[in-house]
Amino acid sequence: MTSLILPTASLSTTSQSPISSSSSRIQHTLTQRIHIPAHIYKHPAAILLELCTSLQELHQIIPLIIKNGLYQEHLFQTKLVSLFCKYNSLTEATRVFEPIEDKNDALYHTMLKGYAQNSSISDGFSFFCRMLEDGVQPVVYNITYLLKGCGENNYVREGKEVHAQVILNGHEGDVYVMTCVVNMYAKCRLVGDAYKVFVRLPERDFVCWNTIIAGYAQNGFAGRAIELVAQMLSEGLRPDPVTVISILPAVGNVGDLRVGKAIHGYVFKSGYERHGNVATALVDMYLKCGCLSTGRVIFDKMSSKNVVSWNIMIDGYAQNGDYAEALSLFEKMLDNGFKPTGVTVMAALHACADSGELTRGQFVHSLVNELGLKHDVSVMNSLISMYCKCKRVDLAAEIFKNMKEKTLVSWNAMILGYAQNGQIINALNHFRLMKVKNIDPDSFTMVSIIAAVTEFSVLRQAKQSGSTGSSQELVWIQTSL
Structure with a gap:
């Protein structure tokens, strides 16, 4: 009989789940191999799962799986977890995952991917720690998902711990994984740490170079980003369109038109102008440098x-x-x-x-x-x-x-609007309401209030209206300032 083979083994460990408070006896697979009979993976229910396109369809297939006694099969359990995660139903994925006594590595990996894609990075990291405690070694895509999440959410401590696991699992020679580490540090605004990882790589490809260049550019170090492009050229690598797109915004932000024109010349000679994203980046750079006419010419020539x-x-x-x-x-x-x-x-x-x-x-x-x-x-x-x-x-x-x-910007816009239109009492009232609602003013708020009090005579307005309330407002704002 034909069968599929999945890598598994059983090892019993006791663990406390970071996601769930209950402790359980965990069985998972490591090295032993089991066979999945053909009647399992060729069953109509398995085929339906492969064809499933929505959460609603998945709910309709589950009764068929249960009716045919297939719910306890690893193949179906893993597929159910995967599909629930795919359709953003992490709660249902967890309901399938948790009761399984003999969890295999594939289940852990699938569940972690679900956490990384559909939940907070803290939950994903907690599950990652649970995996390690249960003796399940992470695979490359587990690590890259977590590194991406840590970078996007500025989770420095967690990112460093994942980096440690990269080293422990012997992935330091994997350019793809280490590029993800570089990107994580750059996203967390630790470009110095990103560069330390970058220079230690035994080999660096275009993606790695573009990542470190973009890291410096996006963190405001335009000069350093430009230096890295020059270093890239000195090592025999010609910047590609991604490199150009990474560096041009930095050039525009510092208004370095000379460097911008030099990059434009390189783009023209390399034939990159026909790339829509490169042309758009050139337009952005010229407009930020105040060269509207040049930016307009490039924009008008864009075919798409x-x-x-x-x-x-x-x-x-x-x-x-x-x-x-x-x-x-x-x-x-x-x-x-x-x-x-x-x-x-x-x-x-x-x-x-x-x-x-x-x-x-x-x-x-x-x-x-x-x-x-x-x-x-x-x-x-x-x-x-x-x-x-x-x-x-x-x-x-x-x-x-x-x-x-309402954000602080909303309050600031309203206070400034009142002040600029001579409605000082309304401006002061909104400032007081901010304090009542425990919204801390920033420097922009204070400048708006000070400008309002300076430009208009609140005392004169209070005297003309004969209102003691206005005088009280003035006393209140003066003490607040």
Whole structure:
């Protein structure tokens, strides 16, 4: 009879699960090999699992598995855990996993992948520790998933512990794994540690070089990133499009037009300009350096524009003070059938706010609801700022009042809006309300309040209104400051 062979073995250990408080006798597989008969892996239920495309379909297949007595088979248990994780139902995956007495390595690996993809990195790391305690050795993809999660969530301590496991498991010579370690440290803003790992690698490929260059560039070390590109060239490796895309934003951020033009020359000679992402990065660099005309020429020549390239153009013109052209580009983007994102809307609102274009600002506001962005706090903050700068503080206040989630930026925008429009008492009242709600002001908040008190005579306003309440507000804010 034909059969599949999976690597397994049994070893009994006692462990305390970091995820569950109950301790149990864990059986898992290490070296012994078992055979899965053909009637198991060729069963219609197994085929249905392979064809399953949704959580709803999976729920319909499970009764068939149970009815045919297949639920205790490792093949089905592993597949069920995998599919529940795939469809973001980690709770159901755990319900399948926990009762299994003879857990094999594949189950642990599948479950860890689920935690890494669908849960908090702390839960994933806790399960990783449980695996180690149960004697299950992690495989490469376990480690890379965790390293990625630690980097994206700035989990330095956990990232270092995973790095230690990389060393203990003899993966220091694996360029792919070590590149993930470099990336983790760079994402955690520990570029020095990232570089230490990088220089110790016995060999470095393009991905590894691009990772360390991007790490320095994204952490604000543009000069060092450029030096690494030069070092890369000296070692006989020509920067590829990914390298170029990594370095150009850093050049734009420091406004080094000379270096930017040199990179553009290299891009032209290498034929990389036809790569859409490279062209977009060039446009971004030139706009950040204030060269609108050069950026526009590259943009107009792009054969395939996308939302990102349009966003860069609109925001670039707005940041450089050409609000009319920024709004014109926004309208052209709509005319060309592109759906604006939150980034697009905020760039357009910035242009409307600084140019006092209330009518256009209200049009953009109407798009916010159509685009489903009314719960995007950053977009709503931009709307508040736009209405305040266009002298419609009443509309800004209405938006602020209806926001379910307010950030410090929301409060700052409203306070500054009141202050800039001469409504000092409202500005002070909102400042006091912040304190009542235990929202700590930042330097921007204090500058807004000080500017308001300096620019307008609250004492005169209190005297003219004959209100002692206004005088009390002034006394209160003076003591607070």
